[in-house]
Amino acid sequence: MQIENIKSKLIKFHKNLGVEILSHQSPLTGNQFQGEFNVSGFHKEILDLSKSPKRFFGIDKCMRLKEEVNLNSSYIFEMGIYAESVNLNESFSEPFKDKIFLELQNKTIKQFLALLDCLEIDKSKLEATYLGNITFGVGIGRDRALQRKYSFPEDIESRRILEKNAIKTFPVNSIQNVDIHPVEGALVGPRVEIAYNGAEIATIVFDCFKIQNGTLIPINYIGGYAMGIERLTLTISDKKDLIEINKQFSEKLNELAKESPAIKSSLFDKEKYIVIYGLEVFNELKNINSLSEGQNKVLNNFKKMFKEALDKLGLQNRMF
Numbered sequence: 001m002q003i004e005n006i007k008s009k010l011i012k013f014h015k016n017l018g019v020e021i022l023s024h025q026s027p028l029t030g031n032q033f034q035g036e037f038n039v040s041g042f043h044k045e046i047l048d049l050s051k052s053p054k055r056f057f058g059i060d061k062c063m064r065l066k067e068e069v070n071l072n073s074s075y076i077f078e079m080g081i082y083a084e085s086v087n088l089n090e091s092f093s094e095p096f097k098d099k100i101f102l103e104l105q106n107k108t109i110k111q112f113l114a115l116l117d118c119l120e121i122d123k124s125k126l127e128a129t130y131l132g133n134i135t136f137g138v139g140i141g142r143d144r145a146l147q148r149k150y151s152f153p154e155d156i157e158s159r160r161i162l163e164k165n166a167i168k169t170f171p172v173n174s175i176q177n178v179d180i181h182p183v184e185g186a187l188v189g190p191r192v193e194i195a196y197n198g199a200e201i202a203t204i205v206f207d208c209f210k211i212q213n214g215t216l217i218p219i220n221y222i223g224g225y226a227m228g229i230e231r232l233t234l235t236i237s238d239k240k241d242l243i244e245i246n247k248q249f250s251e252k253l254n255e256l257a258k259e260s261p262a263i264k265s266s267l268f269d270k271e272k273y274i275v276i277y278g279l280e281v282f283n284e285l286k287n288i289n290s291l292s293e294g295q296n297k298v299l300n301n302f303k304k305m306f307k308e309a310l311d312k313l314g315l316q317n318r319m320f
Contacts, residue, residue, distance in 0.1 A: 002233065002245075003078075003229060003230060003233045003245065003246075006119070006229055006232060006233050007059055007078070007080070007229060009118060009119060010057070010059070010080045010115070010119075010227070010229075011057070011059075013114075013115055013118045014057035014082060017111075019055055019056060019057045019082070020054070020055065020056045020057070021056070021057055021058060022042065022045070022056050022057070022058030022060075023058070024058075025059075025060050025061050026038050026041065026042060026043065026044070026060050026061070028061060028062075028063050028076075028284060028285075028288075029285075029288050029290070029291055029295060031292070032044060033181070033183070034183065034292075034294060035292060035293070035294020035295060035297070035298065036294065036295070036298065037062075037063040037064070037065065037295060037298070038060070038061065038062050038063055039062055039063070039064050040062065040079075040226075041058070041059075041060030041061075041062055041079035041080075041081040041226060042056075042058055042060050042081050042083070045058075045083070046081075046083050046187070046222065046224070047185065047187065049083055049084070049085035049220065049222045050085065050187065050207070050210055050219035050220055050222060051219075051220070052085070052087075052220075053084075053085045053086060053087035053220060054084065054085060055082075055083065055084030055085070056081075056082070056083060056084075057080070057081065057082045058080075058081055059078050059079070059080050059081070059229065060078070060079050060081060061076065061077075061078055061079075062076070062077055062078075062079050063075055063076045063281065063284070065281065065298050065299065065301075065302045066298065069270075069273040069274060069277050070241075070269075070273060071234075071240060071241035071242065071269075071273070072199050072230075072231045072234050072235070072241065072242060073231070073242075074230065074242055074273070074277040074280070075277045075278065075280065075281050076277070076280050076281060076284060077228055077229065077230050077231070078228075078229040078230065079226050079227065079228060079229065080226065080227040080229055081224065081225075081226050082111070082112075082224050082225050082226075083222060083223070083224030084104075084108075084222070084223060084224060085220045085221060085222045085223075086100055086104055086220055086221040086222075086223075087220055088100070088218075088220050088221065092218035092219075095189075095206075095208040095221065096152070096153050096155075100221065101206070101208060101221050102157045104206065104221050104223040105155075105157045105158055105161070105206055105223065106157065106161060107223070108204060108206070108223035108224065108225065109158060109161045109162065109192070109204060110161065112194075112202070112204055112225045113165055119232075119236070120236075121196060121236060123165060123166065123167060124166070125196055125197050126167045126168070126194060126195065126196055127167065127168040127169070127170070127194075127195050128158075128162050128167055128168070128169045128170070128192055128193065128194050128195070129169070129170045129171070129172045129176075129177055129192065129193045130154075130155045130158045130159050130162070130169060130170075130171060130172065130177060130190070130192045131152060131154065131155040131158075131171070131172060131177040131178060131190040131191065131192075132154050132155075132171030132172055132173035132177075133151075133152070133153060133154050133173055134151070134152050134173055134174060134175065134177075134178065135149055135150070135151045135152075136149065136150060136152075136175045136178060136180075137149040137150050139175070141175060141182075142175060142178075142180050142181060142182050143175055143178075143180060143182070144182045145182040145183060145184065145186070145211050145214060146211065146214060146215070146216070147214035147215065148214075148215065150216055152178065152190060154171060155177075155190045155192070155206075158190070158192050158204070158206075159171070162192070177190060177191050177192070177193065178190065178191065179191040179205040179206075179207055180211075183211070184211055184212070184213075185210055185211060185212070186210060186211045187205075187207035187209070187210050187219070187222065188207060188208070188209040188210060188211060188216055189205060189206045189207035189208045189209065189222070190205075190206050191203055191204060191205040191206070192204040192205075196232075196235050196236070197235050199231060199234075199235045200228075200231070201227060201228060201231055201232045201235055202225055202226060202227045202228070202232075203225065203226050204223075204224070204225045205222070205223070205224055205225070205226075206221070206222070206223050207219065207221070207222040207223075208221055208222075230242055230245070230246070233245055241273075242277075243272075243273075243276060248280075249276050249277075249280075252276055252279060253272070253276055256275070256276075256313075256315065259314075259315060260313045260314050260315050262313060262314070263275070263313050263315075268312065268313060270309075271309040271312050271313050272313075274305065274306060274309040275306070275309050275310060275313065275315070278302070278306045278309070281302070285299070
């Protein structure tokens with residue numbers, strides 16, 4: 001199955017549900033995350049759900065220059081995003097005991113599983129992690145914006161639905177399965193990570209709070225899921241890596257191999273992915289002149305790593 005075919009099926013599935021389909025894309029160099037590039041699809045639209053009930057699906061482009069690249073992870077990728085919110089009319093209660101929140105979890109996960117059926121994905125090859133008991137806050141990681149500690153109970157509802165569908169599940173008693181970013185206004189709640197054939201293909205989130213002045217405050221419940229389009233395409237195909245499913249990647253690899261045959265050696269896999277995926281980054285950014293100080297810092301660090309990969313492959317004199 002090709003990338004465009006996957007995207008077409010995703011759009012058709014959600015359109016048949018009567019979901020609004022977003023046709024725009026977030027800017028890669030926007031201010032969604034201070035000092036970063038667009039690392040999460042439709043970030044602004046999802047934040048807006050906390051104030052006004054709505055549901056939508058769209059495919060957004062993301063760029064993560066700090067990530068490790070490999071056979072199924074590149075710097076730039078497309079993310080299919082579904083999200084909806086429930087208007088609580090200020091009747092917020094403890095979400096993990098609230099029937100409305102549990103119903104949202106139930107609906108979202110079942111819809112996600114129906115989407116997998118539409119894509120003809122073998123559920124026996126799926127596994128999932130969900131939030132176990134966790135206390136977090138006042139940390140040094142993604143919870144460092146919080147000025148006190150909070151405790152979340154085990155996400156029993158997600159576990160129940162997944163196990164009912166014969167999906168292998170594992171509780172995670174750490175912040176790994178909490179949806180949170182260390183910035184003011186970030187949404188917070190439990191999340192489920194979905195893997196297929198050993199590769200992560202999707203994240204399901206249920207946000208019920210946001211960070212405000214270092215504390216968690218209630219919001220309209222938000223449920224949704226995000227799927228990496230390229231990685232999903234790769235995992236259900238018979239190809240080895242993203243280069244094989246992307247014509248531009250494979251053509252560039254063959255071109256560079258004429259000057260440096262070693263780029264096709266498994267001993268230089270790391271450098272190969274940095275260079276091939278890195279070229280896509282520079283192509284996307286070549287016409288963008290306005291970057292924040294933080295973005296320039298990230299980009300300069302990336303350029304240094306990219307040059308080191310070129311040097312190891314003997315391509316240091318190559319002009320891009």
